[in-house]
Amino acid sequence: MTVQGTVAAGFEAVRDELAAxxxxxxxxxxxxxxxxxxxxxxxDLWSDGVSGESLLGVFSSTKGAAYLVTALLVQDGVLDLDRTVASYWPEFAAEGKGGVTLRELLAHRAGVVGLDAGFSQEELADDRAIAALLAGQRPFWQPGRFFGYHGYVIGALVGEVVFRATGRTLQEWYEERIRAPYGLDLWLGLPESEEPRFLSTLPMLPTPEQRAEIKAAAYTPYSLTGIAYNEHAPGSVALEDFPNSRTVRANGQASVGGIGSARGLSGMYAAAVFGLDGRDPFLKPDTAAEFARIHSEGKDLVSGTPKAFGLGFHSFATHFSSIAADAFGHSGASGSLAFADPRQGFTYAYTRRRYAYPGGAAPENERLLWAVVRSLG
Structure with missing residues (x-):
């Protein structure tokens, strides 16, 4: 396998680490x-099977775009983190959710990780449909008391707040305020004209040992994990196939439906905190710091594993020892990882076409990140 692309002087070790x-x-x-x-x-590197221009499904790395739109609207005074979700979206108050604040929703504390009956694939590709169905859903835990990853639905829930407050979708705000001004190759709604650059996600190919581990760690479709990943719904499609649907790509579902490249992801975070191509950064340092600050930490009720979240964003400092405490971003099930590290002065994005075992930020990110940090000096 070969590595193509370029590195600036001093970053040769990053290319060597990827090649290794x-x-x-x-x-x-x-x-x-x-x-x-x-x-x-x-x-700016890529390997066999893709090019630097290729567009891939970035799965939950999509959420970074959704949270940056939310941060912008909070910064503008359009949204208030400590107002209730129901004050923007009255229907959300059903089933005891009336006291949930926007801050709690972003911190994965609302408890509406899925739908009792499950979503059809058509519904799951449509953020407004997801939100309409979840408005009447009872929470799976006492809102605010615990936290659990709202993997398939958080973009729709936050997006509905944005829509009720502004009359425009989160995707429209992203296009106008972030993607188009900075020319980013990360799309929440892939135009037909960009389809020739899209490469479908390939399934993971675990080793026999990994297959045994997967079997041992299996959960039932009606567990909290199964419901959160819609596995109890009739005809549910595997997560790895989600972006391979043209409907998903066209709609730009804001939780897992983004399509883009590592250039687009890293560029988005650079635009947010450093500025890009002569344009100023679109987030103020105080806004970035507030969204990066840990709001939920401990055992995630959905995954059953230790996690930490800021306002939407993953707190990677608890997972990667090479990253500063105030770094913020998101990973994706295919193995992608993208974030900004304002303290150390860099942004990072890694994408994969082949779905990585076991899902989430692929293991090779650890060694690649250390190579980046050492190259920064």
Whole structure:
């Protein structure tokens, strides 16, 4: 497997680390890796099976775009983190959810991780449909008391607040305020004209040992995890196939339906905190710090594992020892990872075409990140 692309002087070790990983990989992942130092792109690499221009499903890395739109609207005074969701969206008050604030919703504390009856694939591709159905859903825990990852639905829930407050969708705000001004190759609603660049997600190919681990860790479709990932719904489609639907790509579902490249993801975070291509950053430092600050930490009720969340964003400092405490971003089930590290002055994005075992930020990110941080000096 070969590595193509460019690195700035001093970042050769990042290219070497990616090449070393690929040399030992059993199956070609189709990887892209991009790093910005401030607003300058200093790493732009890709491997066999993709190009730097390829567009991939980025799964939950999509959520970063949704949270940046929310942060912008909070910064503008359009949204108030401590107002209740129901004050914007009255129907959400049903089944004891009337006291849930926007802050709690973003911190994955609302308890509406899925629908009792499950979603059809058509509904799951449509944020407004998801929101309409979840408005009447009883929460799966006492809102505010615990937290659990709202993996498939958080973008729809936050997006409905945005729509009720402004009369415009989250996707429209993203296009106008973030994607188009900075020319980013990350789309919440992929135009037909960009379809030729899209490469479908390939399934993961676990080793026999990993297959045994998957079987041992299995959960039932009616568990909290199963409901959160819609596995109890008749005809449910595997998560790895979700972005392979043209309907999903066209709608730009704001939780897991984004389509883009590592250039687009790293560029989005660079635009947020450092500025890009001569344009000022669109987030103020205080806004970025508030959204990065940990709001939920401990055992995630959905995954059953320790996690930490800021306002929507993952807190990666609790997972990757190379990242500063105030870094913020999101990972995706295919193995993607994208974030900003304002303290150390860089943004990072890694994407994969082949779905990574076991899902979430692929394991190779750890070694790639250390190479980046060491190259920064």
């Amino acid at each position: 990983f690929l040399a030992g990989a059993e199956h070609a992942p189709g990887a892209q890796l991009v790093v910005h130092r401030g607003g300058e792109r200093v790493v």
